[in-house]
Amino acid sequence: MTSAGTDPEAAILIEQVGPVRRLIMNRPKSRNALSSAMIEALANAFDQADADEKTRVIVLAANGSVFSAGHDLKEFKAHRSDADKGEAFFSDIFNSCSALMQKIQSISKIVIAEVQGTATAAGCQLVATCDLAIAVNEADFGTPGVNIGLFCNGPGVAITRSVPRKQAMEMLVTGEMVDAHTAKAYGIVNRVVPKEYLRIVVDKYATEIAGKSAEALKFGKSMIYRQDEMSLADAYDLASKVMTHNLLGDDAVEGIDAFIEKRKADWPSLK
Structure with missing residues (x-):
């Protein structure tokens, strides 16, 4: 086993085991929110993984009980005091997030989401965007932006491309969470497994895919x-x-x- 990027304070931790590179979101205290710093770190990590000839499969994982809670609302609030009331910042971060999602699907390597907990809003978007997703029984998913007056339009792009329209709209307009088995039925995740088997199952998928052409x-x-x-x-x-x-x-x-x-x-x- 080899590893790199193991600074415990880093936004992204990187583990390399043979041809499989695991990118681990490492901001559990902020629920792995997709802040501007986290989006930039993820974009850079995906670029590096795609450029690495030894890496054949990328796994996106997270530390803590939450996979990702979506955008950092405290960061949004802080920019309300900007001269333009945050308009430029909001535009930049949504564009950066959209670019990240497109990057995940445009890079040559297969990306597997390893979902150990809750994924909401842009965090749910992240799961739906990955090529494959394996989740634990305890994971849940949702697009609750409507509950705070901010419709999850960005996440809606990914959700409506994975989930049948009626079910996608139900998630988007009610903001209600769905459990892991419902998420599998909807098409957000491929498999639901016991927590103790998550890493084993993801590694099995990753290793098998890494052996393909x-x-x-x-x-x-x-x-x-x-x-x-x-x-x-x-x-x-x-x-x-x-x-x-x-x-x-x-x-x-x-x-x-x-x-x-x-x-x-x-x-x-x-x-």
């Missing part, structure tokens, strides 16, 4: 998110083009040869 995963992740808002015809056109390029790659050559020869593939992209 990195070239195929890169092609696939990019294509799936790009086609999501296309017409059916355009989506199939894109899929055909991407699969053609994928098939010309070294990993596809090796994978097909290995299948025909009844042997395990030795992926060039993992060397």
Whole structure:
């Protein structure tokens, strides 16, 4: 096991175990709020993980009982005294948060959310944005902005792309929390597990994915998110083009040869 970024005061702790890099939000006293500093730290950590050739899967985790409570309302309040009543700051932080969410889906590595507790507002958005999410039985999820006069529009973008429209709107307009099993039924998380098995299950997923063709995963992740808002015809056109390029790659050559020869593939992209 190797590790880096283990300064106990850091906003993000980084653990590297083989090809799996775990990014751990480390502000439990502030409920891992997505403050401007936390958003910047996460954006930098994802960039570094994506650029690292040894890292094949990224796990997003958190310390404390709360995964993330969303934006830092105390930070919002502090900027009410700005000359523009906080308008510039609010615009900047929402734009930065939106850029972070898009970064998670645009980087080449698969991102798994390891959800050990409550995820609300932009914290729920963060879970819904990750490629996969595993949660404990005790976790709960919600978009309660409406309760404080601030509709969760940003989180709504991610939620409505994971959750059926009626259920998404119910979450957004009532602000009520849903338990982990309901979140699984809605499509926010993939699996719900006992707390003592969370790390084991996440590591199993991460290790299995890390052993797949990195070239195929890169092609696939990019294509799936790009086609999501296309017409059916355009989506199939894109899929055909991407699969053609994928098939010309070294990993596809090796994978097909290995299948025909009844042997395990030795992926060039993992060397």
